[in-house]
Amino acid sequence: MTPESIDPRALRDAFGAFLTGVTVVSTRDCADRPIGFTANSFTSVSLDPPLLLVCLAKTSRNYATMTGAKHFAVNVLSESQKEVSNTFARPVEDRFAAVEWSEGRAGSPILANVAAWFECAMEKMVDAGDHVILMGRIMAFENSGRNGLGYARGGYFTPILASRAVSAAAESNIELGAVLERDGDVLLLGDQTLSLPGCDVKEGSPTEILQDYLEGLTGLKVSIGFLYSVYEDKSEGKQHIVYRAFASEGDPAAGRFLEPKTLTAEQFKTSSTADIIARFALESSIGNFGVYFGDETVGTVRPVAAKVAQP
Structure with a gap:
C-alpha cells in the first residue's frame, strides 16, 4: 500500500x-x-x-x-x-x-x-x-x-461493566462465547444446526482465553471487543459470558460467516443463541449496542454503545 x-x-x-x-x-x-x-x-x-x-x-x-x-x-x-x-x-x-x-x-x-x-x-x-x-x-x-x-470501533463502552460481570460469574461454571463479526456477518459453527463459538474457562484472563481459542479455531487474527451478553443457563448450570469480537480477512478454518438477518430461530442450537443473533442484527441496523443481563429466557439489555457523530 x-x-x-x-x-x-x-x-x-x-x-x-x-x-x-x-x-x-x-x-x-x-x-x-x-x-x-x-x-x-x-x-x-x-x-x-x-x-x-x-x-x-x-x-x-x-x-x-x-x-x-x-x-x-x-x-x-x-x-x-x-x-x-x-x-x-x-x-x-x-x-x-x-x-x-x-x-x-x-x-x-x-x-x-x-x-x-x-x-x-x-x-x-x-x-x-x-x-x-x-x-x-x-x-x-x-x-x-x-x-x-x-x-x-465506533461505539461507547464502560470498562467497569465487563469486570463486574466477570467477577460476579467467577464462582460459576463459565462458558465464554463470541459474536465474531466481519463486515456485518457473524461466524457460526455447524451445518444444519448453528451455534456460536465458545469455550470453557477455569482461570486466567477471559478475553485472552477467548482470543486464543478463536484464533486457534479459525486461523484468523481476532481482536476481542466489548461485553455483549451475560446470562445463566439454568438447564446447563452454566454462566455464559459473550463478547463481541472482530476477525481479519480470510477463509476461516472452522465455521462460516453468515448474515444475521437472513437466519431464523429454528436454525440455532439454543433459543438463547437465536436471541443473541436476532438482537445483534437489530442493533447493527441502528448502530446502538447494549449488554444483556439475565438468564436464557428473561433479562434486560443495558445500552452502552452508540455511534458518535463528528464534531
Whole structure:
C-alpha cells in the first residue's frame, strides 16, 4: 500500500481500533455564549509545563470559535454520561440547556459529574492536514475519581461493566462465547444446526482465553471487543459470558460467516443463541449496542454503545 492508495474510510476504521476516552471540549463564542462539542482526539502532552491537546476538524461548525478562543476546557466524561456525549455530538443549538454546568476561572464551561476537567489557556495552534491541533496550557483542573467513558470501533463502552460481570460469574461454571463479526456477518459453527463459538474457562484472563481459542479455531487474527451478553443457563448450570469480537480477512478454518438477518430461530442450537443473533442484527441496523443481563429466557439489555457523530 502506498500513501496515494490509502482509503480514508478504511484508515478511519483502523484508527478506531485504538481505545480512547470521550470528552466535551467547551469555550465561549464572541457573544459570550457557551459552545461545546464531543471529541475523543484528546491527549496529555507535558507535565512541566502542564500541556494537553485536542484535534478539531477544519470542517467543524466550531472551527472559527475554537481557533479564536483564548481559553477552553476539556471535560472528560464519566461512564454514566453517554447521553451527554450524544447531546454534544448532535447539531443541537442549545446543548448546554440539557446538562448541568458551571463556569471555570476563565469562564470556560465546566460540566458536572465528569471524571475530570481541565481549563486551559490557548498555547498554540498547529495546522495538521484536514484538522488543527489546539494545544492548551492547563490553568486549573479537577479529578473526581469517577471512571471514564470509553470509545472504540465506533461505539461507547464502560470498562467497569465487563469486570463486574466477570467477577460476579467467577464462582460459576463459565462458558465464554463470541459474536465474531466481519463486515456485518457473524461466524457460526455447524451445518444444519448453528451455534456460536465458545469455550470453557477455569482461570486466567477471559478475553485472552477467548482470543486464543478463536484464533486457534479459525486461523484468523481476532481482536476481542466489548461485553455483549451475560446470562445463566439454568438447564446447563452454566454462566455464559459473550463478547463481541472482530476477525481479519480470510477463509476461516472452522465455521462460516453468515448474515444475521437472513437466519431464523429454528436454525440455532439454543433459543438463547437465536436471541443473541436476532438482537445483534437489530442493533447493527441502528448502530446502538447494549449488554444483556439475565438468564436464557428473561433479562434486560443495558445500552452502552452508540455511534458518535463528528464534531
